[in-house]
Amino acid sequence: ISKFAGYASLNSRVLMLLGQLEKINGEAMVRDAETARQVTAKILHLIQTQGESAHTPTCHNTRDVQTILNILYILSELLTVGRGRRVGVFVSKGGTGILFQILLSNSKELPPSEELMLQLHSLLAKVGSKDRKFGVKARLSGALNVTVNLVKQNLQNAKLLLPCLQVLRVYSTNSVNAISLGKNGVVELMFKIIAPYSKKNTSLLKVALDALGALLKSKTNARRAVDGGHVPVLLALYLDWHRNDTRHRHMLIRKGLLVSLRNITNIKLGRKAFLEADGMRILYNSSTECLPVRTLDPLVNTSSLIMRKCFPKNRLPLPTIKSAFQYQLPHVPAAGPVAQLYSQPPGVDDVVDESDDNDETEADTENDTENEEDEKDHHTSNDDIETDLNKLHPKKNPGRPFEELRVYERFFSELSEDFQVILFLKNGSSVYFISNNSVLSLNKDSLLKLKMYILFKKFFISLEGSSNWGSDCGSEGPEDEAGEGAVLEVPDTALLLPLHDPDVYVEMVKGTHSVPQYAEVAYPDYFGHITPTFREPHQERVYGVQRSKIFQDIERLIHPNDILDKVVYDLDIPSCPVIEDDGESLKFNSQFESGNLRKAIQVRKYEYDLVLNSDINSNHYHQWFYFEVSGMRVGTTYRFNIINCEKSNSQFNYGMQVLMYSVQEAISGRPRWVRTGTDICYYKNHFARSSIAAGGQKGKSYYTLTFSTSFRHKDDVCYFAYHYPYTYSTLKMHLSKLEALRTPQIYLRQDVLCETLGGNSCPLLTITAMPESNSNDHICQFRNRPLIFLSARVHPGETNASWVMKGTLEFLMGTSPLASSLREAYIFKIVPMLNPDGVVNGNHRCSLSGEDLNRQWQNPNPELHPTIYHTKSLLQYLAHIQRAPLVFCDYHGHSRKKNVFMYGCSVKETVWQSNISATSSDLQEDLGYRALPKILSQIAPAFSMASCSFVVERSKESTARVVVWREIGVQRSYTMESTLCGCDQGKYKGLQIGTRELEEMGAQFCVALLRLKRLTGLRNHQHLLDLESDIIGSHSCPTTYVMDEDEPSFLEAIDYSAESNDEDAEPENEHGSEAHENPDHLDHLSDSETNHRD
C-alpha cells in the first residue's frame, strides 16, 4: 500500500479514487481482495471521522463488490462535502462515464447487488445535474435501460426506487432520451407511481412527478399521456392534493402535477382533453381558493398559465380587420402588404383562421408553436446589422437629374434672396402659405360651425342641474340659443398657451380633409392643453394585478351568464355608430380628427371591451387610440380593455399610464391631459389573430391593454388617449400663431411642400435671421449659413414627436439671445409633419397608402408617398448645389423604451458590432456624428447617451436617417426617439414624460446645435478633432447595440411562453440534437421559483 500522506487536496483525492475505481472495475484478476476491503473500509472510516486529513488508497486491483461499494461510499462522502467544485472536478475527469461502466458491468450479474445499484444511482443522481453531457453518456453507455428495468422491478422497494427515479429525472431532461424512455413505457410507469392519491412516500412521488414533467415536454410523450387518458387523472389527483394538503406542506407535489398538465397542454390534443375534463373550472376554482395564501403563488401562476393557454380562442368581434374607413388609392403598389390586402378575394374572413384550432392531427412536426416574439426580434435584429461594406460607405447618390430638381429652387429663395424688397417683409404682412392660400380662404359658413354648436348645446344641456355648473351659467338656459359663443365658457388659455387659439383651431379644422369627413371637434384640441404643475411619477405596479385581471377574463368562460356583451358603439354600422341610450352604459365617440376607436362592448356593468381601428388600407397597427366617453357615474370604477393590441410588450407594463382629459376640469380652468389609470397591465389575450393579420404566422393572439379609472364629475365628457394628442389642425394653428412671434430680425417663410393623397397640404418652414443689412457682406453671410434640416411625425401615433417639434419651433422663433445666435448661425428647413393624412385619420403608423412612410425613402413614389418624395427631392437639390445640410434629424417617438435618444449612422460602429473583417481604412471615421448626441446628453435632462445607437441595420435601409446619410452624404443624420413613457435616469428619473419635458427637449435640441456650431466653427483651425473628441469623451467606446426593448423581464410573467413550446421539432434519430441537454431544468420545481418564463 502506498500511502498518500496528509495534505493533498481533496480534489486530487477524488481523482485518485477515480483511478482506483476504474482499475477495480476493469481488471478481471482478483488479488488480495481481503486487504483491499480492509483498506477501503479503513479509509472510509478515516474520512468519516477525520474529514480533511484522511489518507487515500491507490493501486489495488480488485474486482469486488464490497471494495467498489467502499470506494463509492468514500466518493459519496467526498462529493457531499464542498459539493459543487468537487463534483465539477469529478465530472471533468470522466467520473460519470466510469460510474456508467460500473453500472453496466454490474447489472449483468444476476441478481445485481441491490446495495451497489443503490449507491451507484445515488452517486449518479448527485453528479447528474452537474454534467452537461449526462444524458448522452447515459444513452450511449446503455444505462437508460438498466435504470428503467430497476424501476420496473422495484416498484415496491422505495429505498432503491428513489435514487433510480432521481437518475431517471436527469435522463429525461434530454429530449432524445425523453422520446426513447417514452417508447419504453416510462410515461405509463410514472403514472403508476404518482396515482392514486396517497401521502405515503411523498419524496418518491415528487421525484416521479419531476421526471414525468420532463418527459412530457416531448410532444410524443404528451400525446401518449393524452391517449392513455391521463389528463383527467392528473386533474383528479391535483384536486385530491388541493383538498387534502390543507397545511400546504406538499406544494411541490401540487406544482409537479400542474407542470405535467402544463406540458401536456402544449399540444392541441392536450388542450382539448383538458377542456373536456372540465379543467378550466377545476383549476379556476382551486386557484381562487389558493389566492389568499401568498406562498401558493406558484400554483396560481401555473394554473393561470394553463388556463390562458387552453382558453378557447375567440373571434375578434368585427366583420373584418381592415379599417372601418375606405380610401381608394390612385393605384395599388405592385407588391407589399397593400397589394396583398387588395388581392385578397372578397368574402375571405380575415378576422380568424378557421383551420387554426380545429386541426385534429398531431404530427410530430406539428407547428403550433408560438415563439416568443421578443426573442425572435432579438435574433433577427442581430442578423440585421449591415455587413456589406459597399453599402456602409456612404456614396452620394445624385438621384434625379438636376434638370428635374431645379423646380425645388423655389423652396430655397433665401439662397438667392437679395432683400431689395425687405420692407415688404418688415411690415409684417402675413406670408402664411404663400404658394397655397387654401387654408385661410375657406368660407366660414361651413357645416362645422353648426356641428360645434350642436355639440356645445348637447354638452350644456347635459350640464343642467349639476350644482358646480348651474350657478355659472344659470342665465343661459337652453332656450337662449342666440349667442352660440356664450353657451360654453372657453377657458382663457391665451396667457398660458400663446400659440393656442380656439377660434383659429376651428378655422384650421375647416381646411383639414379626413377620409370619414369628420365634422366634430374634440374638446381637448379646441380648448388646448396646459401641462399640469404636479409631478406624474411612473405608476407602481400592484403585485398580482395582471393575474387578477386574467382571472376576471377567465370568469367570462366560467360564468357566461354574467356577461352582458352589449355593443354600445360601432363604426361598422354606417348609419348609427352610437347605439341607443338607456342610461345603463357609457357613451363613446371617436369621430373627430385623430380619433381612433372602432367599437365598444359593455361586457359587465362597469367593464368595456374596446376595439381599435386599423390604419387605413391596412389590417393591423392597432396602438394609437383617442376617444370620448360620457354618461359616466361618479365614484364608480370602470375597467376598460383595449383588446386588439399587437405588440408583444408595452411600456404600460412599466409604469406608463393612459391620458385623460376632462371637459369639466377644462371649463373650471384646468384644461389639461393628465396621466390616469390604475391596475394597468398589458398581456396576451384569448382573441385569435388571423394569419392574414399576423404576417402569415398562425396561432397568434392579440394583446389586451387594461386600465381602470373612475370619474370625478357628474355629466362630464372625458377623453382618453394613448399619448398627448396633436392633430394636423393643431399644427396649422400653431404655425399660423407662429407668425405672431415674428420680429423684424426673424426670417420666417412658410411654404406648402406638396399636397397629400388625402388633399391636405404639407407645410415646409424656413427659419433664419434676417441679414443685418442688404450689404453684400451681410447678404453673403446670410446665404452661406449652413442648413439644418428637421422633420417629424412620419408616424402618426408618435404624437410626442410633434410636441418636441413644437418646442423646437417656439425656441427658434424666440427672443432669447441664444435663439438669435442660432438663427444667425443656420438656415432651418423644417417639415413638421411628414404624414398629415395619417394624423388626421387616426392612423398609428401609416399614411393613406397603407405603408409606413419611413420605409419608403429609398424609392418614394410621387403619387403614393408625395411628402417623402418631395422632402427627399429638397435634400437632393441641396446635394446638387453643394449645400447638403450639416444636420438632418427626424423626430420620432418610441413606445418600448424610456428616455430620449438618437440613432445615427457610423461605419465603424457597425463594423464593430458585426463580425465582418474590415481594413483599417474602414475604421477611420470622423467622430463628428457623436458630437450632437453627446452635447444633448450633457444639456437635456431627458436625453440618454447610453440608449443611442450608431449601427446601420438592413431593415432600416429605407428610413430617412440611413438614406439621407448614404445618398445625400449627411454625416450627422439622425432619428431622435422620445419616449412615450418617461425617464429612468437624469433629473426626470421615475417620472412620466409630459408635454413640458417634450417641448423642453425640442428647445434643448436647438441649444445643442448652437454648441455644435462652435465646435464645427473651430474646425477651420488646426486642432480639428481634438476638441470634439474632448466633448465626445476620450474613450469613445461604441455604445451598446440595443434592441427594440430594454426592459428586464417581470416577476409577474408578461407573457406565457409555455403556449409556445420552446422546443423545436423533436429530433428523429438517437444521435440528434443535444441542444436541449439542460440539467438546470431540475431546478424548475424549487420553491423560490419566481421566473415563470420556463
Ligand SMILES: [Zn+2]
Ligand atoms: Zn417612429
